[in-house]
Amino acid sequence: MKNSIGVELPDNLMNQYHYQPFITTKFDYPEISRVAPVVRINTNQSKVVDSLDDLIKENVKDGMTISFHHHLREGDQIFNYVMQAIINLGIKDLTLAPSSLTNVMNEMVIKAIKAGTITNITSSGMRGTLGKAVSRGLLKNPVIFRSHGGRARAIATGKIKIDVAFLGVPNSDEMGNANGMNGEAVFGSMGYALIDARYANRVVLLTDNLVDYPNTPASINQTQVDYVVKVDQVGDPTKIGSGATRFTKDPKELQIAQMINEVIVHSPYFKEGFSFQTGSGGAALAVTRYLRQAMLKRKIKSSFALGGITNSTIELLNEGLVNKIMDVQDFDQIAATSMRDNKNQQEIDASWYADPFNKGAMVTKLDVVILSALQVDTSFNVNVLSGSDGIIRGAIGGHQDAATAKLTIISAPLTRGRIATIVPKMTSITTPGASVDVVVTEYGIAINPQRRDLISYISKIPDIPLYSINELAEKAVDIVGEAQLPEYFNRPVGLVEYRDGTLIDVINQVKI
Amino acid sequence: MEIKKTVIAGTLESSDIQITLSPATGDNLEIELESDVLNQFGNQIKKVITETLQKFQITKVHVKAIDQGALDCVIRARTITAVQRALGQTEPAWEEL
Structure with a gap:
């Protein structure tokens, strides 16, 4: 069976996992059902427990699904602590369903796979030694890769049924009211973890900072939480995010950023009240700086900035150039602490951000997005x-x-070292070309021929080579x-x- | 022709390649290659080094190449420089460039 971008999907796999092939980026108005978690009624005066081992023994059984969030990024000290305890207890055949996996978790995941503790994984992605090991066939069952919105959908519709969620938080009271904004391990928005807190059958908060009851503002609240565990340290603050995300000095990235900025300001979307998402890539961050100048010059303000937030977006908010920040995660300390102090920086969960199967996610209102790429093919797939x-x-x-935004710009150097980024055939497909509009490299830009309407705007820009x-x-x-x-x-x-749960590609084991 | 002393050309900077020529242990060209892009360009890098050595009629040498994603022109230039150093040539070998 082939999907609509010509990827051959093995029938046995499609049947085994009940997949439909990817067809389109557009949806009608289907009705879906959300699932509800099992709730164990709790009338205790405190949910604080001393022994993580006892908690795991009581709640984690062979074959279950456990989850974690990745808001603590490379500073995370919860994942390894909990996984080691689970391995020690000899629990087998778990499905690991974190919002994503960071490098600091790699060795523990490999260890848990080798021990038979983890036999299935679903994640946004993986890197480093784990990515290499999985690509070489370490895990018997294929990893299911889902976008942040796709994960929210899969959890809400019961494709992922989380039995126990282990969520590290920088503060909590004895009943489980917690947020990401105060404490040593502050990471700001806990947008991805909020889905786990809402849908997991058991929710365990781990914190190094027990505060007076009741703790507010409560992003996760006591109606959702089963246990609170005190740990020595939730995360290493120096590795959770940098102090302030730095601007790139790489001339190649600056060149790309300048061209992206030109594309945006010459597009029909650059007008009063436009919305944008830039992410944390070097060039994307620099775009924010150029965009600021263009907004000042043309006296244009943005209605909202979306997604992962950095200090450069916060500067626009403080300057009044952006009305609201809709914040699903924060990449640096400035962005993380700003959420505590600025009511116009709204914490949103992964569903509100990007879930395709709810009653309206923020991404459907998004005008302009700048996204990165490892590879782009000649059909604009990324x-x-x-x-x-x-x-x-x-x-x-x-x-x-x-990428479903009205103007999706892919920022991609033509080459990285000796590796080409724009290629006839990629090693895997993540995002369909149907939702990609413009590719910007340091040599020039290419417009998706399906977006003829953009050519008339962009071809007017002086000094930008169009290919x-x-x-x-x-x-x-x-x-x-x-x-x-x-x-x-x-x-x-x-x-x-x-993102809708259809299958877009299959990654096979490499022969190296 | 064989190489009888050890010489180095190139650096370990990105997009460069460091070529070290030394006396061969066997009777052939021996190429020991380290590269970040070994899987994508390993054969091509070896081919460029071999062809460049052949132009100098070098048939017996041990080559250690540490590649950081160098393009073919860089690989060729570093190999030529290494050979010329090994042969004590100081004038550029224009016909090889």
Whole structure:
């Protein structure tokens, strides 16, 4: 069976996992049912427990699904602590369903797979040693990759049924009222964890900061929480996020940023009340700076900035150039602490942000988004999951979700070292070309031919070379030469879902 | 021709390649290659090094190449420089460039 972008999907896999092939980025108005978690009624005066081991013994059984969030990023000290305890207790055959996996978790996941503790994984992505190990076939069952919106959908519709969620928080009271804004391990918005708190059968908060009851503002509240566990440290603040995300000085990235800015300000979407999402890539961050100048010059204000937030977005908010920040996660300390102090910086959960199967996610109101790419093919499809060697080394994040914006710009250097970014054939497909409008490289830009309407706006811009995507791919190969494509075994190690839960690609085990 | 001393050309900076030539242990060209893009360009890098050495009629040498994503022109230039250093040539070998 083939999906609409021509990917061959093995029938046995489609049947085994009950998948439909990816067809379109557009949805009608289907009705779906949300599931409800099991609630164990609790009338205790305090939910604080001393022994994590006893809690795990009582609540985690063979074959269950457990979850974590990744808001603590490379500073996370919860995941390894909890997983080690679970491995020690000899529990087997778990499905690991975190919002994403960061490098600091890699060795523990590998250990848990080897111990038989983890036999299934669903995640936004994975990198480093874990990505390499999984690409080489360490895990028997394929990893299911879902976008942030796709994960929210899968949880709400019961495709992922979380038995126990272990959520690290920088503060909580004895009943489980908690937020991400106060304490040593502050990370700001806990947008991804809020879904787990709402839908998991058991919710365990782990904190190094027990505060007086009742704790407000409560992003997660006591009606959702079963246990509160006191730990020594939730996260290393220096590794959760940098103090302030720095602007790039890389001339290539600045060149790309300048061109992206030109594309945006010449587009019909750059007008009073426009909305945007930039993410945390080097070029994308620099765009915010150029955009600021253009907004001041044209006296235009933005209605909202969306997604992962950095200090550069906060500056626009404080300057009054952005009315609201709709914040699902914060990438630096300034953004994280700003949410506590500024009522115009609204914490939103992953469903509100990007879930395609609710009554309206923020991404449907998004005008302009700048997204990155590991590879872009000549049909404008984008890969953010696997490298040119076929090894998994990335995460979908909100890529598929935000790409549904009215103007989706992919920021991609034509080459990275000797690796071409614009290629005839990618190692895997994450986001369909149907939702990608413009690709910007340091050499020039390509417009998706399906967006003829944009050509008239963008061709007016002086000094921006306009190419076809094929020309960009040829230019790349002229510079770096013809790369050898990876060889694969006929054995799936990753299933890439589109945000609506259809199958967009299958990643096979690499022969290296 | 064989290489009888050890010479180095190139650096470990990104997009460069460091070529070290030393006397061969066997009777052939031996290439020991480390590269971040070994899977994508390993064969191509070896081919460029081999062809460049052949132009100098070098048939017996051990090559250690540490590649940081160098393009073919860089690989060729570093290999030529290494060979010329090994042969004590100081004038550029224009016909090889």
